[in-house]
Amino acid sequence: MHCRHCGAEIPEDASFCPNCGQAVSTPVEQNPSAAEIHHGGTRRFLPVLVAVAIFLAVAMIIGMEFEGTLLILAFAFCVYALVIKPRTLARRVKKRLVEGTAIPNQIEYSTISSILRDEPYSDKVIIKSEGLMETETGQQIGFVEAAIKGGVQFKLKLVPDSTNTLKLVLEGSSTSKWELEGGFQVAKDYLEADELYQSILHKLLPDYVEQRTQDEREVKKTKTYRRVATAMIVAFVGYVIVATLVPSLIRNPVSDLQDIVFEDYGTMTLGEAVDSTVENARWSSEKVDNTHYLVTLSGFQPDLFAKFEATFDVEYTDDYVYASISSVTYNGETYMDIFSLAIVLGAIYGS
Incomplete structure (x- = not known):
């Protein structure tokens, strides 16, 4: 009898090869073959794939x-x-x-x-x-x-x-x-x-x-x-940090308000309108919360024949910036009615 590992001749009743030390009896019958192992591994993933498919189907049904x-x-x-x-x-x-x-x-x-x-x-x-x-x-x-x-x-x-x-x-x-x-x-x-x-x-x-x-x-x-x-x-933690912390750190409500166009008054941005009609314009901002700011514009408006101060609400969402004028002060009086707000905003736009 010869060893199946090294080919050396070994006694018939030997359990191990005296030359290489390997076992004489083959373990192949006791162990699954490579193909069977691979097939078994595939079968192990089958329940997982079925569970994922069921979960996705249920999620679609309930509208998740x-x-x-x-x-x-x-x-x-x-x-x-x-x-x-x-x-x-x-x-x-x-x-x-x-x-x-x-x-x-x-x-x-x-x-x-x-x-x-x-x-x-x-x-x-x-x-x-x-x-x-x-x-x-x-x-x-x-x-x-x-x-x-x-x-x-x-x-x-x-x-x-x-x-x-x-x-x-x-x-x-x-x-x-x-x-x-x-x-x-x-x-x-x-x-x-x-x-x-x-x-x-x-x-x-x-x-x-x-x-x-x-x-x-x-x-x-x-x-x-x-x-x-x-x-x-x-990646998830990084996304959360970027989505929540970074925008609040890099927000500039004054600049964002200047870039907004009030469509009822033309196609110019508010910043362009102020540059053309307001003298000694000054801007300032105050944070209300992470998504809400108050921006104040002050200066002299010739059409109003007075110094004025206008306060704008600036609101941030995930995709857009919204702004509206909330109050104006000129000639020593503060106004919040729509008519007065429209007069000041129209004067700023020169309309």
Whole structure:
């Protein structure tokens, strides 16, 4: 019989290749193929797509505004990308690797020690202790406690399960990268373990390479989702700041009032009319609130034969600036009636 990994001849009853250390039995039957994994990933997204389609349909039926619908969907995506998906990934990695629910493997107890004593591990790994432990139910567990020189400390245990199949369990010491830090960090540390540690796991777990590839794909996807969600939040916060704070900071009610055309009095802007008919014109403004200002125009108007003062209300909306004259004062009297306001505004426009 020949090894399917390196081609070396191996004994018929061997569980591992003496040349490369890979398992003789193929794990392909126990694991889904790449096509099946991809298909499974597609199926996982199907409920999400259906839920989004139903939500959009309901939103259209009840007449929800398009912007509000997008905002709700964006919020739901951010919660999924920043909270749900990282926690789900970390919980799965923790359950499989830290709590000892890795894929069962037919491994002889002596295999662990022999692999660690062979090249290239013999110069890099210290075997601290090995032997047997008993559980509370009396089951014996074989273990090898070792440490990569200058690096990660770990314990490899073979635990019999209910079907008498040995299950490989990996445990890290309190100072190793296997110590749980919560959330996304569990998966991150697992994937960034030392190369030597990964190499040992490759030999002990034939399915590890494929599983690690899946995990790397999930971590990359999770990171991408996090970046997109973070960018969406930053963009939204930036939009709120620009939409609410910046306009109030750059508003110039005097200049905006001067650019307004009172159509009943011609096509000139108010500023052009004042320049042509008012002597010693002076402008001032007073803020009432974020969208309301009072602008005062004073000067001498020859047609009125008097100094005058006119107060305008300037109102800001999202898209427009509205203005109206609210009071005038000349000859020592203040007027607010429509007739007096029209006389002063007509004099300013020279009509």
